[in-house]
Every structure is written in C-alpha cells, then in structure tokens.
Amino acid sequence: MFDFDFERFSDVKSTLDRLVHVRNCIAHGENSILPTQENIENFIDAVKQGIDILMDEIDIFLMQECYLYQQQA
Numbered sequence: 185m186f187d188f189d190f191e192r193f194s195d196v197k198s199t200l201d202r203l204v205h206v207r208n209c210i211a212h213g214e215n216s217i218l219p220t221q222e223n224i225e226n227f228i229d230a231v232k233q234g235i236d237i238l239m240d241e242i243d244i245f246l247m248q249e250c251y252l253y254q255q256q257a
Contacts, residue, residue: 187250188241196237199230 193200206227209217219227245251 196230203227
C-alpha cells in the first residue's frame, strides 16, 4: 500500500529475524536462550537502524504526496 523500498532494510533484516526468533523462543517458554551483551547491542543497533529507515520511507511517502495516488478500495 505504501510502496516502501524494502531493499533498504536488507542490511538489518537478518539481525531482526534473529531477534524475532529469540523473542519467540522466550515467549514460548524456552529457557536455553542466553543472549550475550554483544548480541543485545547488535539487536538494539538493528532496531534503531530499521526505525530510521522506516521513518525515512514514511517521510518520502509524505513529501512525494504518494497518498494522493493510492487507489480507493
């Protein structure tokens, strides 16, 4: 719908996928996950980068007024 450039997320995608996996394991009661300080810092950095990219994509969407060209369902 927003036509974001998802290629821009390629540098953080694998780290975010690992974070989701860790989160799911913990949420489902697996207690063998012991993230290191380095992993936690990598996860935080990836989330920050992902948010920055997403905010930039939203900004581009709004600046180019792409919402005016969205087809009505």
